Amino acid sequence: MADASWVPGACSIVGIGTTDFSKASGRSPLTLAAQASLAALADAGIDRRDVDGIVRCDMDLVAPPALADSLGVRDLTYWGEAGPGGSGPAAMVGQAVAAIRAGLASTVVVFRSLNGRSGNRYGLVGERGAVGGDGSYDEFFLPFGMQTPGQFFAVVARRYAHEHGLSIDELSHGLGSIALAARAHANSNPDAQFFDRAMTRDDYLASRMLSDPLRLFDFCLETDGAAAVVVTTTERARDLAGSAVPILSVAQGTGHGVQPGQMFPALLRPSTTSWPSAAAAPTLFGRAGVSASDIDVAQIYDCFTITALIQLEDYGFAPRGTAAGLTDADLSVGGVLPLNTSGGHLSEGYIHGMNHVVEGVRQIRGTSTNQVAGAELSLVTSAPPPGASALILGADR
């Protein structure tokens, strides 16, 4: 079916760019988007006026034509968006590939921009009076005390421990391994917000419990910033000055038992501990013709430690129920699966999965601050629970 026309490596990421990551950017999301996009275009060696496509996240405040205007684009022929939210970035890259392959655009900027700390923040319910209705289904959650992503993921985490016969201490070991690996990688990345904040396992365990069993260091860093990549055909990429990284595969998935509404309804699915990433994984690996064991380095969406833990199983890096047994050494450069080598959402910054795409590219280029030697296959995931997407990048051979 659809896979018959997928050509691994037909398109490449030819440029990457980010802003600084901070708690208060002092700039608008439009400014941040333009800054990251211009950096990505400069990296690609492409004139900003030659962009003809823009893809954004469905939650982004910046409209594609507004960014096109800021970039001085001469003729924007295609724009689109993917989501929901953090499930978007890999799918956004996929949409750029689709547009290029369909002949709708030739040079596509894919971006995510937000003042995630100083602007609108997650979880604050506001003063709206009655909540819910119109397909949001918030009326079944917010008035009953389920109000933030952290609370959602805490319920999932406890259920995960129960289903797999783990004590909360055993669960916390696995969650801590993910947090520690991310932090160690951030400590080597000067652009990470926690570049200068070392963390031990004792520090992790001593951190404040926010929504039991999730602690402060199980939560990602609400961040101001933007990240962008430029996509074009691999054939054209060879004529560009920049370093091109072929896109071997992209996949999106939801899977059976998806509920209407956004995140909270996922608590009502038949399984709360296997996510849409499980449905996306076979498609993803099939399109690239590789398997999980071939992957050299992974950027796994980590809005919370448990989010990454479950995906490690959904993508086949650990048998179901065993990911909590991984150590931070397993997940560090030199380990069995180097994870979130820029520090990820937990310790670099939370650009809703787009910084993961940028770091995935760096690993194939060989320019990461935590470089995996000889990395040839780089996985990037964008998160469940509403939906999942992922991509595999590979060396141009």
Add this chain to the structure above:
Amino acid sequence: MTDPTAPLLPVTDDVDTGGFFLAAARGELAIRICSECRADLHLPRECCPHCGAFSREWRPVSGTGTLYSWTVVHHQVHPAFPVPYTVVLVEVDDTDGVRLVSRIAGCPDLEVGQPMEVWFEQVGDVTLPQWRPTATQEESA
């Protein structure tokens, strides 16, 4: 201006979900079902994902369930919900795996799988079906 410490209330007149809160106001727990294949449809909506039929039927269900999972919230988010409080996810007995969320003040001793029972909390004009651990005979005596 809205009082930020006012309780957070649900809309009760939504075309898909309003029947749940109407039933609660009568002291009933009701679940949307498909009139054709009789499947429970929670979250409530007219279109049945199992058979494709459209219907607006509700059925009263028992007020008992089992605890599926929970979290103890220690970090204050909304001023009307003082911490610590516990959010429970309860699977309703005699349903197709319907789960409901509920809030319990404080941090009670809980265990996945333990029996739970519904009670109805009146908050202003709205009735909220809430869940708590089923009272033992000694407790209720």
